[in-house]
Amino acid sequence: MKLTPKQATLLVLAALIALTPFFFPSGYYYRVGALIFVNGLAVTGIVILTGYAGQVSLGHAGFAGIGAYACALAPVHLGLHPALAAVLGAILSGCMAWLVGRPILRLKGYYLAVATLGFGILVSMVLNNERWLTRGPDGIDVPDLGLRGLLKGWGLDLSNGEFWYFFSGLCLLVGAWLALNLYDSPTGRALRALHGSEIAARVVGVDVARAKLQAFVISAVYASFSGSLLALQNKFVTPDVAGFMHSIEMVTMAVLGGVGSVLGAIFGAGILTLLPQALTVFAEYEQLLLGLVMMLVMIFLREGLLPSILRKIRGTGE
């Protein structure tokens, strides 16, 4: 039986999620793993926007912030279940993306990057300043998802770390599956066409502005769910989740690993999530090294780490 690239990607991802826990020296690594999956989900959205459609966003943390604070606020103020709150956050993020993206996606290049940057910073400013609602920079508690207790009732007793590891892993798998399906769909083809050349895409009948807007909205929904997951597993959220640096992190993870493929981007999320953990000894040099890694990878491995490594292994050279 020959696997299609899509099946192979999902299989590799599922195997990694299922098998790595056997090598964990302590329970702490479940937490790091869960964090990688949460970042991986956001980064999968970036793959759709940047890898498929070739558009740049520097404000996706704004959507993560909306998703995270929806989980903190909607259960308290609207009486929604946290899972429904996450869905509400995603809908809200999608609508915001549509509103912001519609006028801007007609423009090109740096403009979307700049507009999203402005949007992201405005969201984080509102989260920091509207203390009556968000309690400001100190952060706010997030209610329990309740799923772990439910599983326990069914006889599946997982520790908190284990539960969030496997639950985030599952979410990432579903997210990756949807993104890979999109790649081969008519919308995905339209996105890739406009990435190659907007004019050529328009000539063959692609509604360029509409296709870009779709990619932007979808990736915003990914970021929102990633924010919700992060808030739910930490049971706490601060406005940092919507901060400019978080937006930069998302884009960097995706591009570092290889924004052209879902697996590459998730690989990048893994590397950049592990890097600070590995560098705690060199805490003073963390920024220096992060900046250096960003520059070196972009200059010398333009397609990103994973594609470059794979090519080395296959030995096909340049």
Place this chain on the structure above:
Amino acid sequence: MSELLQFLLSGVTVGAVYALVALGFTIIFNASDVVNFAQGEFVMLGGMTTVFAHAAGLPLPLAALVAILATAAIGVALNKLAIEPARGAPVVSLIIITIGASIFIRGAAQLVFDKQIHKLPAFSGDDPIVLLGATILPQSLWVICGALVVFAGLWFFFTRTLLGRAVLATSNNRLAAQLVGINTNFVMTLSFALSAGIGALAGVLVTPITLTSYDVGLGLALKGFAGAMLGGMGNPKGALAGGFLLGLLEALTAGYLSSQYKDAAAFVVILAVLFFMPQGLFGRKSTDRV
């Protein structure tokens, strides 16, 4: 009335700094089509280097000169080591390279200097000048004059000197400039040195008022960027006007609406400009070649 004048005066002061950062952006953007997110770090380096050189015993003007030259050298290094090797890379890669450079410079500054907040003495005293019931610091006048002098100097350089015209030619069409014998690599080097030097000058001028520390760069870069965007990317006149306008908007927002949201003014402006007049106030309509 004096209240409004006070807001306007402080707005013009801040605006002058934004205008200097925006001018720096514009020079690099014109020469290389790169939006340099490390622009704010030049301002930080200018201020911090002056503080430390001054503390080491150099007289203030000499310390400022050292800082400006050192920052210009770092600008050139940024071009040679990070921007030039990545020529032809997609926009997103260039964005990440300059953001990486900005994080790198910040990390280096916190090691070479420290994480404290620093101050420089004002150039001509701290006694405020009273003007129609409002007050302005002598240092503010230094900042405002600095921005105007730099703009005038740039205007002269770009329109009246051969070298300046070579820079303009390169920004219009790199290949054509090369074909008529312009050394475009030198033009790039010059643009980065000039831009970094202007950023450093802004840092030197404003540090006595706003203080400085290793992490002031990013905020300034974003504001300067907003100013450049407002005036129209790539247009020095636009950068100057956009910077001043943004400073005024910010001061008026802080005065009449909410001081918490004064920083929001810049980003609301960015979004409004992009929604309604993407070319900015002074930009030309651009056409694309197929």
